[in-house]
Amino acid sequence: MRDVVEQMRAWGVPVDDAAERALHRYAELLVEWNERLNLTAIVETREIWIKHFLDSAAIAQVASWRDIAERGGRVIDIGTGAGIPGIPLAILWTNAQFVLCDASRKRVQFVEHVTADLGLNHVKAVHARMEDLGRQADARSSFDAAVARAVARSNVLLEYAAPVLAPGGWAFLYKGPSYRGEEAEDAARAAKVLGARPGSVTAYALLDGQGDRVIASFQQETPAPKRYPRKAGTPARQPL
Numbered sequence: 001m002r003d004v005v006e007q008m009r010a011w012g013v014p015v016d017d018a019a020e021r022a023l024h025r026y027a028e029l030l031v032e033w034n035e036r037l038n039l040t041a042i043v044e045t046r047e048i049w050i051k052h053f054l055d056s057a058a059i060a061q062v063a064s065w066r067d068i069a070e071r072g073g074r075v076i077d078i079g080t081g082a083g084i085p086g087i088p089l090a091i092l093w094t095n096a097q098f099v100l101c102d103a104s105r106k107r108v109q110f111v112e113h114v115t116a117d118l119g120l121n122h123v124k125a126v127h128a129r130m131e132d133l134g135r136q137a138d139a140r141s142s143f144d145a146a147v148a149r150a151v152a153r154s155n156v157l158l159e160y161a162a163p164v165l166a167p168g169g170w171a172f173l174y175k176g177p178s179y180r181g182e183e184a185e186d187a188a189r190a191a192k193v194l195g196a197r198p199g200s201v202t203a204y205a206l207l208d209g210q211g212d213r214v215i216a217s218f219q220q221e222t223p224a225p226k227r228y229p230r231k232a233g234t235p236a237r238q239p240l
Ligand SMILES: C[S@@+](CC[C@H](N)C(=O)[O-])C[C@H]1O[C@@H](n2cnc3c(N)ncnc32)[C@H](O)[C@@H]1O
Pocket: 078, 079, 080, 081, 082, 083, 084, 085, 101, 102, 103, 104, 107, 128, 129, 130, 131, 148, 149, 150, 151
């Protein structure tokens, strides 16, 4: 996957030999476990490298991410599923501390298996819904960054992210090119309610014509109001 690694480096991703080996091993585990657990629709190795690993790594182009990751900040991956983008990010930015959260027990068990296999001691997998985690005192206002991909619309994601972000922290939402427009407007409205403000929208293309993507950034300005997140299911049913 030489060309994928070269593209990562061109974006400023710190990918060394150890990281490259760990990504290869993670791809193997995804393929192996997918047969049993039905973790992801993407099972071909090159597709895993482009649609999962390169996509995750694209966040290197966002300056506020690099600042947080390089200074060893606390990062939460909301709805990590089989570990995307959290596992690739933890492989590539070993200074930061990661919490990978998902509501599905079998996916969290897979992520625990991956972290043990790869020796990722700076990663913790948590089985929870964000609506519950966001009400826990030890999680509240405690993260420097929240990342999320393919979990919910941005206004819903911000209700999950804002309560766990410290003031000054950032949410980075991985989205498709259709983000700009109605979804961005809805997200800006939700951000205001939650004490956050929209930041940059970084656009990029995956290799092999595998698609155009954006990462939408939001900065938490003040702690999220205590009434958020609302109870489990409400953010998705009645988005802000
Ligand atoms: C389509 S998968 C995406 C997984 C991964 N982020 C990716 O990009 O491949 C969405 C995941 O979000 C999780 N999820 C959805 N709503 C959630 C919530 N409120 N709290 C925690 N996890 C949630 C689901 O259990 C599922 O594993």
